[in-house]
Amino acid sequence: MSFTPYDRPVRAAFIGLGRIYDLNMRAYLDNPDVEVVALVDPSEERRAQRQADWPGARTFASAADLAASGLEVDAVEALLPIPLHIEGVVELLGYGWHVNLQKPMCNDLTGAQQMLDAAEANGRLLRVMENYLFYEPLRKLKETVESGALGDVSGYHMKMVGSGRGGWDVPASSYEWQVQQMRSGRGILVFDDGWHKLATALWLFGPIREVRAWVGRTEVGPGFEIDAPTTIVWEHHNGIRGVWDITLAIDMYLRSDYYTNDERWEVTGRRGYARVNRCTGRGIQQPSLEVYADGEMRAYHALDDDWASSFRDSGRHWLRWLRTGEGSLLWSAEEAVGVLRFALAVYASSSAGGTGVDPALI
Ligand SMILES: NC(=O)c1ccc[n+]([C@@H]2O[C@H](COP(=O)([O-])OP(=O)(O)OC[C@H]3O[C@@H](n4cnc5c(N)ncnc54)[C@H](O)[C@@H]3O)[C@@H](O)[C@H]2O)c1
Numbered sequence: 465m466s467f468t469p470y471d472r473p474v475r476a477a478f479i480g481l482g483r484i485y486d487l488n489m490r491a492y493l494d495n496p497d498v499e500v501v502a503l504v505d506p507s508e509e510r511r512a513q514r515q516a517d518w519p520g521a522r523t524f525a526s527a528a529d530l531a532a533s534g535l536e537v538d539a540v541e542a543l544l545p546i547p548l549h550i551e552g553v554v555e556l557l558g559y560g561w562h563v564n565l566q567k568p569m570c571n572d573l574t575g576a577q578q579m580l581d582a583a584e585a586n587g588r589l590l591r592v593m594e595n596y597l598f599y600e601p602l603r604k605l606k607e608t609v610e611s612g613a614l615g616d617v618s619g620y621h622m623k624m625v626g627s628g629r630g631g632w633d634v635p636a637s638s639y640e641w642q643v644q645q646m647r648s649g650r651g652i653l654v655f656d657d658g659w660h661k662l663a664t665a666l667w668l669f670g671p672i673r674e675v676r677a678w679v680g681r682t683e684v685g686p687g688f689e690i691d692a693p694t695t696i697v698w699e700h701h702n703g704i705r706g707v708w709d710i711t712l713a714i715d716m717y718l719r720s721d722y723y724t725n726d727e728r729w730e731v732t733g734r735r736g737y738a739r740v741n742r743c744t745g746r747g748i749q750q751p752s753l754e755v756y757a758d759g760e761m762r763a764y765h766a767l768d769d770d771w772a773s774s775f776r777d778s779g780r781h782w783l784r785w786l787r788t789g790e791g792s793l794l795w796s797a798e799e800a801v802g803v804l805r806f807a808l809a810v811y812a813s814s815s816a817g818g819t820g821v822d823p824a825l826i
Contacts, residue, residue, distance in 0.1 A: 465587050469789040475536055476783075477502035479527055479556065480543035481510040483634055484566065487595075487722070487772045488541055489517060491779020498783045502530050502537060527552070531559040538562060539786060541779070545641040546656070550575040553590065554582040562589040564782050568659040569800045571650050573808070573826070576801050583797060591782055591793045592800035596660040597667050598777035600768045601740045601752040605729060606668055608755055614733025615757075617669070621707045622661050623728045626653050626692060628684070628714035631724040631745065643688065651691025653710050654679055655807055657725060661708055662806045663795070664729065669700045671802070674820040675809040682712050696810055720745035722771055733757075744771045 476498050478485060482505070492500050500518045504527055505511050511523040524530040530537065539562040544552045549570045556563050557579075569592045570576055583590040596602060609617060642652055650656070666672070680693040692712040699705045718724040726747035730739040736757030741748040752769035755762045778794070785793060795803070802823075809823040 465584065465589070467589065467789050469787050470538060471787075473497055473499045474783055474786045475499055475501045475538045477504060477521075477530060477537050477540045477561075478514070478543060479504045479540050479552070480545075481505040481507070481514045482543060482545075483632075483638060484775075485514065485543050487775035488543060488566075488779060489514075490772060490776035491783065492541075495780060495783060497780070497787050502535055504530055527556060527559065539564065539783075542566060545638070546570070546650075547641050547644050550578055553579045557582040557586045557588045557590065560586060560588060562591075562786065564591045564593055564779070567592055567594060567663070567800070567803075568650070568655055568807070569797070569804055571645075571648055571655075573801070573804065576797075576804055580797055580801070589786075589793070590797040591785075592795050592797060592803075593778050593782065594660065594663045594667075594795050594800075594803075595771075595774040595778040596664050596743070597774075597794050598781065599743060599771065599774040601743070601764070602664060602729065604753050604764060604767060605731065605738055605740050608738045608753075609668065609731055609733070613736070613755065613757055614731060614738060615735035616733060617704050618732050618734060619705045619707075620668070620729065620731040621709070622665070622730075623726075624653065624657070624661065624708070624710045625716070625718075625726040625747075626657075626690060626710070626712050626714075627716040627718040627724040627726060627745070628712075629717040629724065631718065631720040632722055634723075646689055646691070649811065651679075651681070651689070653712075654691045654694055654696075654810065657723070658708075658710070659803060659807065661727075662810075663803045665698070665700075665706050665708075666799075666802055666806065668731075669702060669704045669706070671701045672698050672806060672809075672823055673701050674699045674822055675806065675813050676818050676820050677810040677813040678818050679810065679814040682714075684712075684714055698806075718745045718747060742769070 677696040694710040725744040751763040753764040805823040809821040813821040
């Protein structure tokens with residue numbers, strides 16, 4: 465599509481005012497690229513709560529009410545429960561609004577195609593935001609790898625531990641749609657949070673030619689299963705192999721301002737290694753990035769390693785993009801389909817007993 469950047473602040477609306485709004489809205493605060501004109505959520509309580517952030521914005525119980533109001537909107541931040549993504553995005557694009565959607569995009573390729581078709585039919589942009597690509601320690605990790613400081617990359621691994629204690633409160637209503645997702649075979653660790661890890665793999669080392677996976681499950685309450693232990697390995701087209709292990713530590717307390725997720729990324733090269741020690745939670749209390757080469761360890765003490773800053777910067781990137789049209793969207797809808805294919809290859813491999821699956825053939 466041809467896109468003409470806005471020569472004035474973008475008029476934006478938030479669609480969905482739940483848990484993640486708290487982090488997403490940071491991109492919009494004190495940002496001359498945008499004017500928040502509307503807030504949409506069926507919950508009256510949420511609308512009243514969020515109105516305090518944007519006293520000048522109008523509130524609506526549905527996107528249809530906003531569209532019918534005649535209020536001019538250019539772009540929306542779609543913060544909807546995952547099961548509503550397809551229907552919601554098609555509707556929002558249909559009103560002529562550009563959409564910045566939360567991950568995971570949707571559960572299958574048919575749904576993704578519906579979204580792509582709606583964007584094309586309406587001549588509007590669909591972005592699937594990926595805040596991890598804006599987390600400063602990960603950006604510095606990528607820069608370190610690309611600088612050659614580690615020598616040629618031999619391989620890398622990611623680790624994720626879902627812990628059951630600590631962090632912020634998640635509303636019970638969020639768990640309702642998460643259970644629905646789990647019952648559809650799209651678990652909270654591999655697919656929902658995992659989307660980010662798969663995205664970082666593609667962003668760091670490019671397309672993948674083969675995935676092998678063993679997706680497990682653990683019942684943590686009646687009818688409530690978590691998709692761990694899980695192990696996933698893959699090989700990029702450039703020959704670099706990655707491995708990601710997901711474990712559950714249900715009784716472990718993890719200090720976190722957000723979700724209780726203990727994460728690491730470690731890239732090994734011929735001369736050394738670089739490791740991001742944490743992201744969402746405050747697990748390992750070392751500097752967030754450490755780089756070892758030639759007998760010396762370099763530790764980065766002053767990176768912005770607050771996970772919330774990655775939301776701020778991802779959102780600012782989107783709004784700046786709407787003002788300039790320059791650079792990558794990180795991610796465009798088409799790139800997000802690449803992440804979805806990776807996830808689908810994980811499931812296909814695991815169901816087939818761990819055999820190798822090419823995501824492009826899904
Ligand atoms: N990037 C990340 O790291 C990250 C973290 C958490 C959640 N998310 C994503 O953000 C999205 C929302 O998650 P959440 O945790 O905020 O969920 P939530 O359940 O806390 O909030 C969802 C909100 O949407 C509202 N809603 C429901 N139907 C609606 C409709 N038709 N129109 C407008 N609003 C509607 C609900 O009333 C609720 O306030 C999901 O896609 C989730 O995967 C991303």
